[in-house]
Amino acid sequence: MIHNQKTRLMTRCAIYDKHEGADDLKKARFFRADYVRLEILKSIIGVTVGYLIVLIMIIMYYLEFLIKNALLLNYKMLGTRALAIYILILAVYIVLSLGRAKYAYIKSHKRLAKYYKMLGRIRRISEEQDYERELEEENWEEMQS
Amino acid sequence: MMLLFEIRAKITELYQRHDLIVKTALKFLLMFLSFRKLSKVIGYNTGLSGFGVILALSVFSAVLPPSLMVFVAAAYIFLQLITASVLIAVTVVLIFLVMYLFFLRFAPKEGVTIIATPLLCSMGFPYVVPLFIGMFGNIFSIVPAACGAVVFYLLRAVKNNIITIDELKAAKDQALALYMKVLDDLLKNPHMYIVMAIFAVVIVVVVLLRAIKMDYAFEISLGVGTGVMILSYIILGVFMYDMNLSIGKMVFGSLISMGIVFVCLFFYRVLNYSAAEHVQFEDERYYYYVTAIPKITAKSPRRTIRKVMSRSEDTPGDEDEESAIEAMNSMLANKNNPYRQELTAGDAKRLRKDLASNPEPDYDEDEDDEVVITGPKSRGGRKKAPFDSIISKLRGIGALLPAKKKRTEKPVRPMDIDEEEEEEDVNEQLYFAEDSEDGEEDEKLR
Structure with missing residues (x-):
């Protein structure tokens, strides 16, 4: 016989699994600090690659000028400036990633806690059903004997 | 009025029953229109611009998640442009990559916005974008909307500078000059920044106003957002910078956009x-x-539905x-x-x-x-x-x-x-x- 409450709980679990459950379970494989570090690492890589691309495009844009003035340019100053901008952008992204990752982890953790709670309820209902089924079988056997 | 509500109930019910089909159809329509527009704007590769190819690509894209839809669109643009100029094609892809690495990585589900924004801009109807996003998105949706505007002006810059492939072939050694021209057109174009600023302002206004706890907050925010948009376009686009904008057309377009968003709102939620x-x-x-x-x-x-269930008192x-x-x-x-x-x-x-x-x-x-x-x-x-x-x-x-x-x-x-x-x-x-x-x-x- 269909257990209404169990069906409802399972439906909710399934919907959660379908949408956010997969991501949350991935996050749950890490401790919070590890997850935050991983996200920061991803940000560092992303920003570095993006910044390199932008630098290449700028160099391409000013290529003629650079070739003409190759001997006159103050490379130390240019390098320092590029590095300073890079560090600034990186710092901003690290802070943003830190906040975002922490927030996302905490949210997912809460969702997962509720999800596991629901799974526990489903398990309890299943156990109750099993117990009732066993009782029925025993009664049936007794009746037959 | 009740007739409207009945129609709304019917459409909502239909949507709920066949949401997968409706969503796929809408995605197909969006991608089809986008590919058609792209083939007209940068259709340098005749093979890729054919109706059959576009149809196949649209069907393929419609079943993909939004982030992959953007990827398919970017690949299409790359393949179209590589026929004309390898350097420009690579540049466009690099700009996409930079946008992804810096901004879009944090909003993987906003792919539809990035595709729809340039499409609507190219159709001369960008006014619906900030209103819609402000009404149904959040404040961070400014980023994909702004990226969409960048894509539109990037493609426009490419189109303005690459006239015909024959001319390009005649001037093969001018690739670097072409690259500089395209970037000049893109980065020194005040219109792009104006559009991005207006998008940002309208989205912020709508999002903030609709969050206020007051009656008819959504409707008020929509009206105020439209007013702010019209004023911004008039001040920035007409008086300060000449955007070749017809005020009447712009006001009409804004009001139509408001109507469209209002209809969406009606279907989204009606509160008494x-x-x-x-x-x-x-x-x-x-x-x-x-x-x-x-x-x-x-x-x-509705038809009679017989429910067989236990009932608690x-x-x-x-x-x-x-x-x-x-x-x-x-x-x-x-x-x-x-x-x-x-x-x-x-x-x-x-x-x-x-x-x-x-x-x-x-x-x-x-x-x-x-x-x-x-x-x-x-x-x-x-x-x-x-x-x-x-x-x-x-x-x-x-x-x-x-x-x-x-x-x-x-x-x-x-x-x-x-x-x-x-x-x-x-x-x-x-x-x-x-x-x-x-x-x-x-x-x-x-």
């Missing part, structure tokens, strides 16, 4: 503020300030109501009651009469009335229903205004349903709503 209930009650841990707003719903004619009994009336009477009779002074004798008499004569409405599930509750929801809110009505009646005559109790909870938007101490997103509400036996959650899920 005239019947809103503001009630307050408390339990051991919290004070609750609740705004209950019934949705306007119209039942579409847990309706609020008469005993509860009687005890509530008694409690209220004793409270009114109590001399130490601080609110007693504010009640006149006539008010108290009328109240007693009302309580005695008007029975409490049936709190059983009523399919016609969906109630949106804000503020922390009490466990056992149903059992306290008679108290709600009494307190709300008292509030109605100015007796129990919360003058002596400070609000402990932050005011929340009328649309949210808070169940926990902290705000939770809608999906979470859907997944983890407290279980009840009356099948209310089943209705929501369905």
Whole structure:
């Protein structure tokens, strides 16, 4: 016989699994600090690659000028400036990633806690059903004997 | 009006029943129009610009998630441009990559915005973008909208500088000059920054206004957002920079956009503020300030559905109501009651009469009335229903205004349903709503 409450709980679990459950379970494989570090690492890589691309495009844009003035340019100053901008952008992204990752982890953790709670309820209902089924079988056997 | 609500109910029901098909069809339409537009603007590769290829690509893209749709569109642009100029094609892809690495990595689900924005801009109808995003997105949706504007102006810059492939072939050694021209056109174009700024301002205005706790917040925010957009376009696009903008056309387009978003809003949520209930009650841990707003719903004619299910008898009994009336009477009779002074004798008499004569409405599930509750929801809110009505009646005559109790909870938007101490997103509400036996959650899920 269909257990209404169990069906409802399972439906909710399934919907959660379908949408956010997969991501949350991935996050749950890490401790919070590890997850935050991983996200920061991803940000560092992303920003570095993006910044390199932008630098290449700028160099391409000013290529003629650079070739003409190759001997006159103050490379130390240019390098320092590029590095300073890079560090600034990186710092901003690290802070943003830190906040975002922490927030996302905490949210997912809460969702997962509720999800596991629901799974526990489903398990309890299943156990109750099993117990009732066993009782029925025993009664049936007794009746037959 | 009821006819409209019936149509709305029918369309909503249809959408709910066939949401996968509708979503796929809409995605297909979006991608088809985008590919058609792209083939017209940068259709350098005749093979890729054919109707069959576009159709196949649109069908393929329609079944992909939004982030991959953007990837397919970027690949299409790359393949079209590589026929004309390898350097330009690589540049465009690099700009896409930079946008992804810096911004879009954090919003993988906003792919549709990035595709729809340049499409609407190219159709001369960019006004709907900020209004729609402001109404249904969040403040961070500024980023994909701005990226969409960049894509539009990038493609326009490419189109302006690459005239024909024959000319390009004749000037093969001019690739670097072409690259510089395209970047000049893109980065030194004030129109792009104006459009991005207007998008950002309108989205911020709409998002902030619609979050204010007031009646008709969505409609007001939509109207104000449209006004701000028109003013911004007039000031920035006409007086400060010449964007070749016809004011009449722009105003007309903005108003049409407002109409479109309003229709979307109508289907999204219609709330009847005239019947809103503001009630307050408390339990051991919290004070609750609740705004209950019934949705306007119209039942579409349906076939008879026979439900075979168990039914529990847990309706609020008469005993509860009687005890509530008694409690209220004793409270009114109590001399130490601080609110007693504010009640006149006539008010108290009328109240007693009302309580005695008007029975409490049936709190059983009523399919016609969906109630949106804000503020922390009490466990056992149903059992306290008679108290709600009494307190709300008292509030109605100015007796129990919360003058002596400070609000402990932050005011929340009328649309949210808070169940926990902290705000939770809608999906979470859907997944983890407290279980009840009356099948209310089943209705929501369905």
